[in-house]
Amino acid sequence: MQVSHLKLPGPYRLEETLFSGQAFRWRRAGGAFEGYVANEPVHLRLDGASLEVRSPPDGHGADGVGRYLRLSDSMARIYKSIEKDDRIRAATARWRGLHLLRQDPWETMVSFIASSASNVPKISRSVEKMCRAFGEPVSWGARTWHRFPSAKRLARADLAALRACEFGYRARYIRDTARRVAEGEVDLDKVARLPTLDAQESMVEALEGIGPKVAACVLLFSMGKDDAFPVDRWVQRSVSEWYFGGAKVTPKACEAWGRQYFGARAGYAQQYLFHDGRSASVKSRRGSRGS
DNA sequence: TCCCAGGCGAAAG
DNA sequence: CTTTCGCATGGG
Numbered sequence: 261m262q263v264s265h266l267k268l269p270g271p272y273r274l275e276e277t278l279f280s281g282q283a284f285r286w287r288r289a290g291g292a293f294e295g296y297v298a299n300e301p302v303h304l305r306l307d308g309a310s311l312e313v314r315s316p317p318d319g320h321g322a323d324g325v326g327r328y329l330r331l332s333d334s335m336a337r338i339y340k341s342i343e344k345d346d347r348i349r350a351a352t353a354r355w356r357g358l359h360l361l362r363q364d365p366w367e368t369m370v371s372f373i374a375s376s377a378s379n380v381p382k383i384s385r386s387v388e389k390m391c392r393a394f395g396e397p398v399s400w401g402a403r404t405w406h407r408f409p410s411a412k413r414l415a416r417a418d419l420a421a422l423r424a425c426e427f428g429y430r431a432r433y434i435r436d437t438a439r440r441v442a443e444g445e446v447d448l449d450k451v452a453r454l455p456t457l458d459a460q461e462s463m464v465e466a467l468e469g470i471g472p473k474v475a476a477c478v479l480l481f482s483m484g485k486d487d488a489f490p491v492d493r494w495v496q497r498s499v500s501e502w503y504f505g506g507a508k509v510t511p512k513a514c515e516a517w518g519r520q521y522f523g524a525r526a527g528y529a530q531q532y533l534f535h536d537g538r539s540a541s542v543k544s545r546r547g548s549r550g551s
Numbered sequence: 552t553c554c555c556a557g558g559c560g561a562a563a564g
Numbered sequence: 565c566t567t568t569c570g571c572a573t574g575g576g
Contacts, residue, residue: 372558373558375558378556379555379575380556382574428571473558474557474559490557493555493557538557
């Protein structure tokens, strides 16, 4: 096993970052976290101002972890650029150190196809089942881990086997998207080089099951397009409540508004709004349960 | 039993 | 063009 330590340039909310609905394969392991970076198993633990990274002896070690966690993001500048009012300032203050991730685009695309009209725990379960069924096994320690399956592998997946992962009606979208990516009809590296709106449009245009929101998630959570502004029910609700006095806002209008209002780092603002709104809701549901 | 979930595509207006 | 509806499925 390799062990290395990465220096953290500032506060990093590792748990909130890994469990804020961007990534779906992380698990709590005591005070540490198990998951995958660059499709290699890793074990992360915060240790004061540094991050301990454990990984298999024959893998990439900590290579890529800093990039994945976006450790070098200039958070002070980001906060300065998105803190347009007291509401967003409250969210950034509450969750200071929450980061966006830079994940693998293919994994992010499949995961967010699975996300539509679903919820974070269920997405995680489905993705994990799919990895066990189709992903390459990796032995490390006492366990067998499973890499995220390639587009080529999912392209020839049996639809019934995909459905068995609880993807429901999304299984077909995942299999067909895998085929188009495996055939090179859609090239994710090329998509990543396009301007945000062009990239978003190209994915929506080419791939069934990918609409504006899912495409924005791929751009924001895997391609570093920080001006993408994914609008789901939580963000739509928060924006309506906090910025439109409770008036209805369509997802399309909400997205356009968010990109304009928050600017080049709108996606970071979105993540803080999402996390803040969702945390408040979970807390109040817990608090009001009973009777 | 009904409602909801990091929506989307097709149908209807 | 915009709005509404069906979709699989598990959890509250």
